[in-house]
Amino acid sequence: MPQITTANHSTLCEEKTMSRYFRNFVAGSLALFSLGSQAQQNFDNVEIEVLPVRDGIYMLVGAGGNITVQTGVDGVLMIDTQYAELSEKIYSKIQELSPTPIRYIINTHSHPDHVGGNANLAPLGATITGGNVARLQEDAGDGATIVAFETVMNNMVDEKYPVESWPSETFFVERKDMYFNDEGIEILHQPNAHTDGDVIVWFRKTDVVVTGDVFTTTMYPFIDKAKGGSINGVIAALNTIVDITIPRAKQEGGTLVVPGHGRLADEADVVEYRDMVTIIRDRIKALRDSGMTLEQVKAAGPTQDYDSRYGSNEGFWTTDMFIEAVYDGVQG
Numbered sequence: 001m002p003q004i005t006t007a008n009h010s011t012l013c014e015e016k017t018m019s020r021y022f023r024n025f026v027a028g029s030l031a032l033f034s035l036g037s038q039a040q041q042n043f044d045n046v047e048i049e050v051l052p053v054r055d056g057i058y059m060l061v062g063a064g065g066n067i068t069v070q071t072g073v074d075g076v077l078m079i080d081t082q083y084a085e086l087s088e089k090i091y092s093k094i095q096e097l098s099p100t101p102i103r104y105i106i107n108t109h110s111h112p113d114h115v116g117g118n119a120n121l122a123p124l125g126a127t128i129t130g131g132n133v134a135r136l137q138e139d140a141g142d143g144a145t146i147v148a149f150e151t152v153m154n155n156m157v158d159e160k161y162p163v164e165s166w167p168s169e170t171f172f173v174e175r176k177d178m179y180f181n182d183e184g185i186e187i188l189h190q191p192n193a194h195t196d197g198d199v200i201v202w203f204r205k206t207d208v209v210v211t212g213d214v215f216t217t218t219m220y221p222f223i224d225k226a227k228g229g230s231i232n233g234v235i236a237a238l239n240t241i242v243d244i245t246i247p248r249a250k251q252e253g254g255t256l257v258v259p260g261h262g263r264l265a266d267e268a269d270v271v272e273y274r275d276m277v278t279i280i281r282d283r284i285k286a287l288r289d290s291g292m293t294l295e296q297v298k299a300a301g302p303t304q305d306y307d308s309r310y311g312s313n314e315g316f317w318t319t320d321m322f323i324e325a326v327y328d329g330v331q332g
Helices: 006-015 018-027 036-040 084-097 118-124 150-158 231-244 267-289 294-300 319-329
Strands: 049-054 057-061 067-072 075-079 102-106 145-149 169-171 175-179 184-190 198-203 208-210 256-258
Touching: 049 084, 049 256, 057 084, 067 084, 075 084, 084 118, 102 118, 118 145, 145 150, 145 198, 150 169, 184 231, 198 231, 231 267, 231 319, 256 267, 267 294, 267 319, 294 319
Parallel strands: 075 102, 102 145, 145 169, 208 256
Antiparallel strands: 049 057, 057 067, 067 075, 175 184, 184 198, 198 208
8 A cells, every 4th residue: 555645645735736625615615614703704814823832732723713733753633623714824834833644633523613624624634544445545545534523423414514524533432542643642522511522632642631612711611502512511521621630830830721712721720710610500500499580690690700701791602691501501
């Protein structure tokens, strides 16, 4: 079997040019890959910023969810892909970090600001293959492998995402293991948290944890009830992150945490966020158990001491929406 090298990867990219993919997929995806208030965003003005995290791992920040990129001798592994409209800029930054092919794309869940670029970026990669394949041998390595929990595939099919953006490898167990770029990687499913398909990705050697939207530094948890999200699932996921992170000294540093949105964090940040969410959950439960209606709970202000940091009165996820999701989630 011929070996996939950087040289023949470059030839592949020349034959299947970036402009072809971006023209075909972006044109058909503009309406689908928009979320809430970001639907009218001018992506031409978005710049992709690259933040070194640790030892060949980088955080890419643009619009939508943060992207994590791992580079090494085996190639490039991506976690999430932001919006389709930004794929060309994202790919350009990845090429600056490493000339090797994109081998894997891991999706933390199915929201468009995290999977929108799948259809553009996966065809520009190359899968490492061997043994029996279900198609022509010469085509077996064409495109990066997209990995996700099985309900991510179900959600993308139901919402009529382009076939090219669907995961090509799904799993249904609590944990999927990988070994890539001389590092053990654990993909940990978090049931009914932000959605029903959330995963946390843990780079064990580098000691970096990528959380998707079960943890952010910018807003109250977005609980997507339509996709199986729940307040208790979010808290359970945050506790999982706390369990696998270790501070270096005085509760700071150590394990680095890449959130779904916001700045690079560590265990202390996750603990503070977990405590905030738990306190608000318990307050709302106590108010509901006392017989208060949803409107009465909102009027009581159970989030008011945290609103200046995490709250919002506008956009796709407001403080009132968060309170309502928690109120529904603590019944009984």
